[in-house]
Amino acid sequence: MRQPLLTSTTSYQSLRNHAAQAREWQMRELFAQDPQRFERLSAEAAGLFLDYSKNRLDGRTLELLKQLAAERGVERLRDAMFAGEKINLTENRAVLHTALRAPRTRAFELDGQNITADVHAVLDRIKTFSDSVRSGAWLGHTGKPITDVVNIGIGGSDLGPKMVCLALRQFAHPRLAMHFVSNVDGHDMDAALSRVDPETTLFIIASKTFTTAETMMNANTARAWFLQQAPAQSAEQALAKHFVAVSTNVEAIKTFGIDPANMFPFWDWVGGRYSVWSAIGLPVALSVGFGYFNDLLAGAHAMDEHFRTAPIEQNLPMIMGLVGFWNREFLRCASVSIAPYHQDLNRFPAYLQQLDMESNGKRVTRAGDTITDYDTGPVIWGDVGTNGQHAYFQLLHQGTDVTPIDFIAALRPAHEFHKHHAALLANCFAQSEAFMKGKTADEVRQDLAGQPADEIERLVPHKTFPGNRPSNTILMEYLTPATLGALIALYEHKVFVQGALWDVNSYDQWGVELGKVLAKKIEAELNGEARPAQHDSSTNGLIARAKAAV
Numbered sequence: 001m002r003q004p005l006l007t008s009t010t011s012y013q014s015l016r017n018h019a020a021q022a023r024e025w026q027m028r029e030l031f032a033q034d035p036q037r038f039e040r041l042s043a044e045a046a047g048l049f050l051d052y053s054k055n056r057l058d059g060r061t062l063e064l065l066k067q068l069a070a071e072r073g074v075e076r077l078r079d080a081m082f083a084g085e086k087i088n089l090t091e092n093r094a095v096l097h098t099a100l101r102a103p104r105t106r107a108f109e110l111d112g113q114n115i116t117a118d119v120h121a122v123l124d125r126i127k128t129f130s131d132s133v134r135s136g137a138w139l140g141h142t143g144k145p146i147t148d149v150v151n152i153g154i155g156g157s158d159l160g161p162k163m164v165c166l167a168l169r170q171f172a173h174p175r176l177a178m179h180f181v182s183n184v185d186g187h188d189m190d191a192a193l194s195r196v197d198p199e200t201t202l203f204i205i206a207s208k209t210f211t212t213a214e215t216m217m218n219a220n221t222a223r224a225w226f227l228q229q230a231p232a233q234s235a236e237q238a239l240a241k242h243f244v245a246v247s248t249n250v251e252a253i254k255t256f257g258i259d260p261a262n263m264f265p266f267w268d269w270v271g272g273r274y275s276v277w278s279a280i281g282l283p284v285a286l287s288v289g290f291g292y293f294n295d296l297l298a299g300a301h302a303m304d305e306h307f308r309t310a311p312i313e314q315n316l317p318m319i320m321g322l323v324g325f326w327n328r329e330f331l332r333c334a335s336v337s338i339a340p341y342h343q344d345l346n347r348f349p350a351y352l353q354q355l356d357m358e359s360n361g362k363r364v365t366r367a368g369d370t371i372t373d374y375d376t377g378p379v380i381w382g383d384v385g386t387n388g389q390h391a392y393f394q395l396l397h398q399g400t401d402v403t404p405i406d407f408i409a410a411l412r413p414a415h416e417f418h419k420h421h422a423a424l425l426a427n428c429f430a431q432s433e434a435f436m437k438g439k440t441a442d443e444v445r446q447d448l449a450g451q452p453a454d455e456i457e458r459l460v461p462h463k464t465f466p467g468n469r470p471s472n473t474i475l476m477e478y479l480t481p482a483t484l485g486a487l488i489a490l491y492e493h494k495v496f497v498q499g500a501l502w503d504v505n506s507y508d509q510w511g512v513e514l515g516k517v518l519a520k521k522i523e524a525e526l527n528g529e530a531r532p533a534q535h536d537s538s539t540n541g542l543i544a545r546a547k548a549a550v
């Protein structure tokens with residue numbers, strides 16, 4: 001159904017008028033005027049605490065955003081998603097990653113079928129398999145236990161399991177080293193294979209479609225490498241001990257030659273970037289064990305329940321979605337920086353890049369109309385604190401663009417270097433304070449008191465910080481499987497809320513197709529399998545240089 005244009009809605013227009021004043025506000029003053037601001041503009045659920053008080057907004061802003069959410073039918077669309085309606089309109093698919101983390105007792109309906117039983121049948125198989133690899137009962141073809149797992153996948157079939165395995169390294173099995181090969185660049189495969197022994201390595205070929213060119217090439221290379229040393233007469237039995245697959249495309253797995261007993265299926269109603277909860281999470285179960293994998297799912301489910309039932313003003317994903325929308329739409333912030341103050345979350349920004357940008361990087365509405373008068377998904381980027389502080393925070397503090405930042409931290413560390421943790425948290429909180437407060441020219445003058453007056457005035461503009469730069473802070477007690485699950489689900493639902501407001505389909509990704517098609521053509525030309533086509537002069541020139549180098 002065609003929605004009215006976002007900018008024509010009453011609440012959008014009220015927000016636009018309101019924003020004209022809000023742009024002039026100074027957060028310093030908002031804090032000074034309201035001693036309860038932190039209490040009023042913070043919320044807690046599923047083990048996560050969200051402080052969104054350091055944003056350029058007030059109670060009226062939130063009221064108008066809430067009205068906009070009602071006018072755009074965000075809660076209605078949320079309920080449709082949970083109910084299994086086919087809200088991915090261009091692929092005619094349901095969006096039910098939430099069903100992957102629902103307890104066994106919770107029936108999820110799709111086309112009149114209860115899919116919970118299918119989900120739990122696969123989870124049971126993941127448990128059996130991961131238990132046996134972890135215990136050492138599963139043996140390689142020469143009778144040795146597995147020591148290394150190589151996950152071959154890309155995009156959602158790589159970023160999720162890789163990010164989670166790194167984040168939960170405290171819980172990892174000491175015998176199992178995890179490796180992730182995603183890039184078609186042979187250096188990636190070369191680096192992984194140089195570190196593993198074929199007799200004790202398990203390969204997971206992870207691909208929702210089982211057609212992704214990079215993954216297929218890497219899978220074939222890994223198989224050829226493995227077969228070089230496996231006894232030719234029992235190659236098939238050897239492969240069965242070392243290759244498993246995760247996909248929705250069971251036929252393609254069979255064609256590849258993987259033992260049907262070693263296939264872990266999932267379903268087309270799970271988007272690639274929402275698939276870490278499915279069998280795509282197999283590396284996680286292998287690394288940390290099924291119990292902790294289950295805790296990850298339970299943490300996400302707790303966030304699902306919160307998102308589904310909490311009123312908007314207490315609803316973390318709704319709040320993050322609305323505040324982010326406000327920053328993007330009315331304060332014209334083109335990017336959002338993710339700053340986990342936790343080394344083990346160092347792949348979280350990369351994970352969120354796919355989650356957010358592949359979901360909301362769209363320029364037509366759900367009905368296919370070109371969006372011309374408002375902006376959609378922001379650029380997502382970032383790195384762990386404190387490293388980012390010594391690299392790009394300069395631009396965030398004093399550059400001409402305003403970039404909202406999400407600070408993420410655990411209150412308690414999983415190590416015993418307590419001084420480090422106090423220093424880490426101090427930096428995290430100090431940065432959000434500095435972004436909010438800035439430093440006025442008078443404060444700089446006070447700092448420089450004693451120096452010659454003309455020297456002070458020369459330095460004042462350079463040492464002044466405008467401040468008034470928005471940030472959220474998300475805190476958890478410890479980084480555990482459950483809090484990590486809740487954190488990922490929080491961002492999934494934030495992306496949902498913003499997609500609903502912008503009226504885009506957050507669940508397709510047609511934008512990646514054109515490059516794939518052109519790469520196939522050029523690959524054939526580079527390999528001499530096709531005559532060089534007429535490209536533009538730049539592409540022709542680049543191809544010619546590559547051919548000359550062979």
Ligand code: F6P
Nearest residue numbers: 155156157207208209212272512
């Ligand atoms: O090309 C983009 C994409 O389709 C992502 O959406 C997906 O996560 C990734 O490629 C990998 O796809 P697959 O799991 O089917 O190999």
